[in-house]
Amino acid sequence: MISFDEAFAAVRAVACPTGSAVIPIGEAEGRTLAAAVHAEVDSPWCDVSAMDGYAVRDADLSALPARLPVATRNFAGSGSGGTLAAGTCVRIFTGAPVPLGADRVVIQEHVETDGDTAGFARPLSPVRHIRPRGGDFERGALLLEANRRIGYRELVAIAGGDVAEVACWRRPRIMLLGTGDELAAPGEAKHRAGAVPESVSLGVGALAHRWGAHSLGAIRLPDELAAMERAAEDAVASADLVIVTGGASVGEKDFAKAMFERQGLDLIFSKVAIKPGKPVWLGRAGGALVMGLPGNPTSAMVTARLLLAPLIAGLCGRDPGEALRWKSIALAAALPPCGSRETFVRAAWKDGRAVPLDNQDSGAQRSLAAADLLLRRRADTDAIEAGVMVEAVSF
Numbered sequence: 605m606i607s608f609d610e611a612f613a614a615v616r617a618v619a620c621p622t623g624s625a626v627i628p629i630g631e632a633e634g635r636t637l638a639a640a641v642h643a644e645v646d647s648p649w650c651d652v653s654a655m656d657g658y659a660v661r662d663a664d665l666s667a668l669p670a671r672l673p674v675a676t677r678n679f680a681g682s683g684s685g686g687t688l689a690a691g692t693c694v695r696i697f698t699g700a701p702v703p704l705g706a707d708r709v710v711i712q713e714h715v716e717t718d719g720d721t722a723g724f725a726r727p728l729s730p731v732r733h734i735r736p737r738g739g740d741f742e743r744g745a746l747l748l749e750a751n752r753r754i755g756y757r758e759l760v761a762i763a764g765g766d767v768a769e770v771a772c773w774r775r776p777r778i779m780l781l782g783t784g785d786e787l788a789a790p791g792e793a794k795h796r797a798g799a800v801p802e803s804v805s806l807g808v809g810a811l812a813h814r815w816g817a818h819s820l821g822a823i824r825l826p827d828e829l830a831a832m833e834r835a836a837e838d839a840v841a842s843a844d845l846v847i848v849t850g851g852a853s854v855g856e857k858d859f860a861k862a863m864f865e866r867q868g869l870d871l872i873f874s875k876v877a878i879k880p881g882k883p884v885w886l887g888r889a890g891g892a893l894v895m896g897l898p899g900n901p902t903s904a905m906v907t908a909r910l911l912l913a914p915l916i917a918g919l920c921g922r923d924p925g926e927a928l929r930w931k932s933i934a935l936a937a938a939l940p941p942c943g944s945r946e947t948f949v950r951a952a953w954k955d956g957r958a959v960p961l962d963n964q965d966s967g968a969q970r971s972l973a974a975a976d977l978l979l980r981r982r983a984d985t986d987a988i989e990a991g992v993m994v995e996a997v998s999f
């Protein structure tokens with residue numbers, strides 16, 4: 605049995621992207637850049653006004669009060685800013701090009717006007733209200749480094765650089781296989797004796813999507829080796845990563861690994877010294893990666909969060925470590941000593957502190973909804989009091 609850090613290192617070693625493509629920015633949200641993005645224009649494209657007001661020469665306002673004729677009006681989008689003749693001012697609006705020769709924009713709240721002329725009485729402010737050409741970035745400037753995930757903020761930076769297409773890493777294609785004779789579609793379990801609603805693949809599928817995977821589908825399988833082998837053969841042929849849930853332990857119908865034997869299953873690890881989630885495993889079969897998650901719903905979701913999310917992040921071209929940003933948070937209640945398996949305690953976030961949940965059972969489902977955080981307890985450590993700072997990751 606390996607440690608959590610060893611399992612994470614093994615995930616990191618195999619988590620490489622599988623190819624890239626150039627795509628329109630309208631489709632790029634959630635994707636990861638395969639190449640750096642550079643600006644194709646200066647921003648702003650020329651000196652522009654930061655406020656609605658009047659563009660003036662400082663020399664014309666050296667003696668106050670002063671009154672200047674309004675020579676013209678400059679709007680955003682109506683071409684270049686022209687030139688400001690000495691002894692005049694230009695009515696100007698936010699984003700409009702500043703006329704050549706203007707030293708500043710005086711905001712309209714500080715100007716008294718009859719339409720044809722503008723009156724200036726206030727002392728000049730230290731702020732000129734002019735955004736210089738290229739003040740944000742110049743053409744050719746680096747906007748984003750490669751391997752950055754494109755979120756809503758990155759989209760503004762890319763589009764602002766007048767860039768229409770970006771090279772992104774391909775999303776890993778995943779296939780979810782849920783094993784267990786007892787499993788039924790949610791809503792159907794009540795109609796069949798012994799049936800259990802299949803909950804795990806919904807949660808794992810959503811988590812995988814959240815980290816950038818493209819799902820080819822989710823299939824429920826009975827605990828019958830022949831049928832499972834056929835599904836395994838199809839899955840490894842079409843997916844980059846197959847995720848199989850349940851059947852990971854030592855029961856007589858636990859076939860999750862056996863079903864991939866005919867595809868030449870090569871195990872990378874099997875069993876990790878963590879609680880919950882000890883039976884989690886990773887391997888390769890028929891050219892695909894295969895991750896096996898325990899069937900217990902909390903164990904499945906904890907292992908998905910700790911090992912599957914980093915794996916998908918890496919397959920998407922990001923650093924797998926991005927998926928596990930450990931923070932320090934104060935405990936709201938004491939915790940007992942930690943045994944020989946490193947333990948990930950489910951906790952709620954409340955008023956800046958971590959409240960360990962009462963139900964720490966690996967089969968729990970309801971308490972998952974309250975589990976904002978996973979608290980990391982190193983193996984063989986003593987009990988800790990409320991107020992102590994602990995390592996935590998968002999769940």
Ligand SMILES: Nc1nc2c(c(=O)[nH]1)N[C@H]1C(S)=C(S)[C@@H](COP(=O)(O)OP(=O)(O)OC[C@H]3O[C@@H](n4cnc5c(N)ncnc54)[C@H](O)[C@@H]3O)O[C@H]1N2
Nearest residue numbers: 782801802803804805850851852853858882898899900903
């Ligand atoms: N003798 C031992 N027994 C067990 C061990 C062990 O080391 N020795 N390990 C335990 C641990 S730890 C875990 S975790 C579980 C993992 O079991 P499996 O991965 O084999 O999971 P199953 O037996 O298939 O199912 C366990 C439990 O979870 C329910 N389940 C399964 N899949 C789903 C699903 N998709 N949606 C909702 N619920 C699901 C299933 O009905 C069972 O109740 O093994 C311990 N046993």
Ligand code: MOO
Nearest residue numbers: 880881882903966
């Ligand atoms: O470690 Mo298991 O994952 O107790 O439930």
